[in-house]
Amino acid sequence: MRKNPSQRAQLPTRRFGRTGLQMPVLSMGGMRFQQSWNDVNESQISSESQENLEHILRKGVHLGFNHLETARHYGSSERQIGLALKNCPNPKRLLQTKIPPHEDANVFEAELELSFKRLRCERLDLLAIHGINLPIHLEQTLCAGGCLEVVRRWQKNGLIGHVGFSTHAPTELIIHAMQSNQFDYVNLHWYFINQQNESALELAKKLDLGVFIISPTDKGGHLHSPSSKLLDLCAPLHPIIFNDLFCLSDKRVHTISVGPSNPQALDLHLQAIDLLSRSNEFVPAIERKLNDQAIAVLGESWFTSWWISLPRWQETPGQINIPVLLWLYNLLEAWEMESYVKARYSLLGNGGHWFPGANADCLDNGVNEEDLKKVLSHSPWSDQIPDLLRKLRSRVGGGTIQRLANF
Numbered sequence: 001m002r003k004n005p006s007q008r009a010q011l012p013t014r015r016f017g018r019t020g021l022q023m024p025v026l027s028m029g030g031m032r033f034q035q036s037w038n039d040v041n042e043s044q045i046s047s048e049s050q051e052n053l054e055h056i057l058r059k060g061v062h063l064g065f066n067h068l069e070t071a072r073h074y075g076s077s078e079r080q081i082g083l084a085l086k087n088c089p090n091p092k093r094l095l096q097t098k099i100p101p102h103e104d105a106n107v108f109e110a111e112l113e114l115s116f117k118r119l120r121c122e123r124l125d126l127l128a129i130h131g132i133n134l135p136i137h138l139e140q141t142l143c144a145g146g147c148l149e150v151v152r153r154w155q156k157n158g159l160i161g162h163v164g165f166s167t168h169a170p171t172e173l174i175i176h177a178m179q180s181n182q183f184d185y186v187n188l189h190w191y192f193i194n195q196q197n198e199s200a201l202e203l204a205k206k207l208d209l210g211v212f213i214i215s216p217t218d219k220g221g222h223l224h225s226p227s228s229k230l231l232d233l234c235a236p237l238h239p240i241i242f243n244d245l246f247c248l249s250d251k252r253v254h255t256i257s258v259g260p261s262n263p264q265a266l267d268l269h270l271q272a273i274d275l276l277s278r279s280n281e282f283v284p285a286i287e288r289k290l291n292d293q294a295i296a297v298l299g300e301s302w303f304t305s306w307w308i309s310l311p312r313w314q315e316t317p318g319q320i321n322i323p324v325l326l327w328l329y330n331l332l333e334a335w336e337m338e339s340y341v342k343a344r345y346s347l348l349g350n351g352g353h354w355f356p357g358a359n360a361d362c363l364d365n366g367v368n369e370e371d372l373k374k375v376l377s378h379s380p381w382s383d384q385i386p387d388l389l390r391k392l393r394s395r396v397g398g399g400t401i402q403r404l405a406n407f
Helices: 046-064 077-085 104-119 136-140 146-158 171-179 196-205 229-236 239-248 263-274 275-299 322-335 338-347 369-375 385-396
Strands: 013-015 022-024 025-029 068-070 092-098 126-132 158-167 185-188 210-212 255-258
Touching: 013 136, 025 046, 025 077, 025 263, 046 077, 046 263, 077 104, 092 104, 092 275, 092 322, 104 126, 104 146, 126 136, 136 146, 136 171, 146 158, 158 210, 171 185, 171 196, 185 196, 229 239, 229 275, 239 255, 239 263, 239 275, 255 263, 263 275, 275 322, 322 338, 322 385, 338 385, 369 385
Parallel strands: 025 068, 025 255, 068 092, 092 126, 126 158, 158 185, 185 210, 210 255
Antiparallel strands: 013 022
């Protein structure tokens, strides 16, 4: 039986690694409730947009969404949150924003100052270096006179609590950043359809870092608009509920991001929390159904070996990101996740370091099959992969999506 929001207990919390903070298992993400992806003036913010944001925050305060996180480059998000906080007080609130690294620490500090101004805050409980996606970003952060020196000075002055980093990087770089021992927590991707950061999750546990899972609903498969196939396979749960339970049943995970566009968008996540103590009744059975479907469609041999000896996109003609494209092919064929696959396919080559490498549009149009097979020589599927890439392209290619925020 679903609980009425007014009857709910506050969200359960978990110790957020070495920070010692009691973090609610659901975090309020500020990426989807802002009015604009441009940092518009206050006078341009509509009353409707601001009222919607405040309704979300009030509902969140009532339910125990005590962690509110946003980013300097989430358009009008920081400004709107800053306007709303005085109308939605919460003495337990943990406020976080994220700022990208920069080669000039003075530029980074100016961005930090602007975040404080937009948020109208005197202190941040948590600050993340946003988008350590390339080795140069980590270098800009950790080098002498770099961004982290700015953060340490602000911490010393009592303006910032704990510092972490967010990342779309390959696992090796995430691990390298963790091993620097300069961060208290990490925002990373890990959910049912993408478990590649397993070793980073294990290292975070060993190092006692807080673990925040980025966008399990949107980046985790457009679960707010799931395919009918995914709905059937996840029954009796909604895919959002299944994925939340999948993440939170792992004690190495401390919190997952919920990015609501309206107050009602919180409800399925709250249903997941109602079932959290019963995760073992649902998650393994749904995992089996999903995997059995993938094997039935793709074949067990492919399903258990498709990733072996694939070249990195940097080593591939046309910088085609073969590992990501074959992963998308699997999602499309097995679970019919067309909207998600189409969006991710289109972002390759158009999303900068957030979505590196290229899609398969250049295959047979500048990149020939013979050259592609040379870099696939160690893959057991080298003969089949070019046609699979063509098949994927025929179904989802032809569009272009630009990442909404570029920095």
